[in-house]
Amino acid sequence: MIQTATEFTDNLSTIDNIKSYLAGLVAAAFDNRGGEPVRLTYVGGEFAKNIGSPFEKHVTALADSGQISVPKTRRKLAPFVEAYCGDIFRSTQDAAGVYFVSPISAGEPNKPHVPNVQAQAVLRFHRAVWAAFIRPIEGTRRFLNLDNIGFTDAADPPKGGSWHEIDARFVLGLAPNAPVDGVLLQSRIEEWANHSDISISRLVIEAKPSRAQSRHLEQLFTIIDSLPPALAATWSIPAAVLKHLRDAR
Numbered sequence: 001m002i003q004t005a006t007e008f009t010d011n012l013s014t015i016d017n018i019k020s021y022l023a024g025l026v027a028a029a030f031d032n033r034g035g036e037p038v039r040l041t042y043v044g045g046e047f048a049k050n051i052g053s054p055f056e057k058h059v060t061a062l063a064d065s066g067q068i069s070v071p072k073t074r075r076k077l078a079p080f081v082e083a084y085c086g087d088i089f090r091s092t093q094d095a096a097g098v099y100f101v102s103p104i105s106a107g108e109p110n111k112p113h114v115p116n117v118q119a120q121a122v123l124r125f126h127r128a129v130w131a132a133f134i135r136p137i138e139g140t141r142r143f144l145n146l147d148n149i150g151f152t153d154a155a156d157p158p159k160g161g162s163w164h165e166i167d168a169r170f171v172l173g174l175a176p177n178a179p180v181d182g183v184l185l186q187s188r189i190e191e192w193a194n195h196s197d198i199s200i201s202r203l204v205i206e207a208k209p210s211r212a213q214s215r216h217l218e219q220l221f222t223i224i225d226s227l228p229p230a231l232a233a234t235w236s237i238p239a240a241v242l243k244h245l246r247d248a249r
Contacts, residue, residue, distance in 0.1 A: 012051065012058070013062055013067050013068070014067070014068060015068055015070070015084055018059070018080075019084060019085055019088060021047075022043065022047070022081070022085065022088075022089075023085075023088050023089075023103065025043050025046050025047065026038050026043060026089065026101055026102070026103060027103050029042060029043070029046075030102055030103055035102075037090075037092060037100035037101060037102040038100060038101055038102065039098060039099070039100055039135075039138070040077060040078055040081065040091075040098075040099035040100065040101055041098070041099075041128075041150060041151055041152045041153075042138060042139075042152065042153060043077065043101065044077045044150075044152060044158075045139075045152035045153060045154040045158065046154075047077070048152075048154075048158035048159065049154055049155070049156070049158070052159070053159060053160075054158050054159060054160050054161070055076070055077040055080070056075045056076045056077070057159075057160055059075040059080065060072075060075050063075065076148075078099050081099075081101060085101075087104070088103065088104060088105075089101040089102065089103065089104060090102050090103075090104050097126075097127025097128060097130075097131070098127070098128070098131045098135075123186055123200070123204050124204055124205045125186075125189060125203050125204050125205065126149045126203060126204070126205055128144075128149050128150045128151055129144065129149060129151075129189065129203045130185070131151070132144050132151040132166060132171075133166070133170060133171055133172060133185055133188050133189050133192070134171075134172050134173075134174055134180055134185065135171075135173070135174070136171070136173040136174070136175075137153055137168055137171060137173065138153045139153035139154055139155065140153075140154075140155050141153065141154065141155060141156075141165055142165065142166045142168075142171065143157045143158070143163040143164065143165055143166070144163065144164050144165075144166055145158075145161040145162060145163050145164075146161075146162040146163075146164060146198070146202050146203075147161045147162040148161060149203075151166070164196055164198065166192060167192070167195075170188045170189075170191060170192040170195075171188070172184070172185060172188065189203060220237075
């Protein structure tokens, strides 16, 4: 008997059922990758595509209706897996802050590859942004969420959030263990941001060094954010200028 989408979603109304469904997604992807750990953002993308709702939204709806009890801090996929799936998944995190999972039943997994960054970028991007422009696209398209910084590979953007497509031409798509040119990486991210009319300030971590170190860059971002997107997109600021402003006292 074929289940309707509603019946399928209704079956995911308990923590155990959600865990079982996630276990199936991870096991299938783990096998397809020849025993390589599975990126958690891929799992989230598959969940949203199949269920028709992002993971956090699905869990929140169940919690709000009283069907399950999950604290708000555990309703996103990564915290949920950490809190409730320790008995079925082994979780790891690479240098870019990307989470990977593998079935515990499969034994010790291959370690995820850590990018070898040789040349350092000047700006401190969110780890997920960094990873989104380094890793090969594992699907037809890649999308970056600016509301809650993270990315996923899928045929279509997930529902909810501010998802923006990253065209393949901006992605380095490096092989495992390949060195990463941080300056080139920053250039690709800036090119994409300009092309997409997105302020670069939305992609970087709010630096919290001394006030003297951060004040000049903060002033620059304030000026950029005040410009119309079409005008801001035409700006190209040399990395040497940004470095000077970062270090200026």
